[in-house]
Amino acid sequence: MAHAQALANTPVAQLDVPRYLGQWHEIAHLPMFFQRQCKDTITATYSARPDGSITVHNACRTHDGSMDSADGQARRVEGSPGALQVRFAPAWLGWLPWVWADYWVIDLDPDYRWAVVGSPSRRYLWVLSRTPGMSRSQFEQLRDRAARRGYPVDKLVIAAPLE
Template identity: 65%
Template sequence: MRTLFLLLLASLPLLATAAEPVRPVPALDLARYAGTWHEIAHLPMRFQKQCVGDITATYAARSDGLIDVRNACRNKRGEMESAQGVARPVPGRPGELEVRFAPRWLSFLPMVWADYWVIDLDPDYRWAVVGEPDRDYLWILSREPSMDRALFERLKARATAMGYDLQPLVMTAPLRD
């Protein structure tokens, strides 16, 4: 009994510092979000391993309510690569989108749609942090190809508070002092 009490007592600091839940922003104006975003950093993922720089995501609203997505990057050979996809808003959840890069004829399959949550956003849409509920993916984006170091550190701190492990974070753009 005493051992159990000591274990419980020792775990209290861990419980007190539990991560905040990952939450999307409460409002997202897709017209303002549209356009080109420069990636500043991301958590590693297999479908982005060939990218070494000049990473962008461009969003364009469509008349059917969907959003065209074009991801581009410079690869190790110095060539630009791109992938075309589509995103759809989640009804009633403004900061949540689902994105797919699979062919349209597979869009009926739920597994081809991935969560894309805007979890932090500048009121003027100058920067955004994108993640998903499992904390496997994270992107720090900016309208400019670089970011102020102090701002970057604040965004990292917010993501860490939500439980993201940023130890493997990959920097893909320069920071300004």
Template identity: 55%
Template sequence: MRHLQLALLCLIFLAAAPARAATDVVSVPELDIGRYAGQWHEIARLPMSFQNKCVGDVTASYTLRSDGLVGVHNACRVAGGGIESAEGRARRIPGKPGQLEVSFVPQWLTWLPLVWADYWVIALDPDYQWAVVGDPKRKYLWILSRSPSMDRALFGQLRQRAEAMGYDLDALIVSAPVQ
């Protein structure tokens, strides 16, 4: 009887454990931040509270700063036709080229560790024409392109890559034309 109770207890713990992804979330092994800089168009994203008002024309622009950080300018069209934007900065993680941390708090608060969020480039076109960005906890995901639309077959391949890393894309918001 004791063995049966132990077996049932083990089954309960296994059932309650989160499902393991087919592969871990990994960043790209190389990222030339100079080539990555410039404007990107959001093609799709997982829902994020700070993007709730965005209805289209979502862009992210990255610039190299003289202090070694990367300037971040995010913008989107909101209902009524206006544009909302946010200014931030990103910093590289030493020894991890595809991993950055991003913050949108005022500069004087950036010394706090909890104001930096993971920004991992997890898939990248060799010619820097598209990118998939996420985080190790699978809370964030963006599919980005240098152009404001994306080929349907390519979009499907990038979705599959993200799903293979364990991202649940049931709630994925497609924010730009996929043709």
């Protein structure tokens, strides 16, 4: 059996931010401390801010059935269209470089129906969709490409239905 060719872990070359804005449904993610309370119905909603940055509103249904949310801000990385930096720390801490985390769009549907977001460290990975579910075959293709970029996809937490 031939080995699949490795893919570079780099942001996409083009990202049309106005098309990227709006609501995304999380299909899967690598486990992380700040999402430990989320069970399902996980969404990320992006909206433009007057200063050119992006408001980030993350929400999820928790294990006790209540809804939880967090608000943050994203900014573009100069010279790298598919790379953003995100912070959920208070605005007055925004000047500190360590409060900003890399948010790379590493795979993107030409029609912006799905996106895969990762990080240079490969510690973060999200599979996002404009709809609350995704076909299993589509998910497996995205999972395979993330694996070829070096992400530990065997640890993915599935957060939405796969049809």
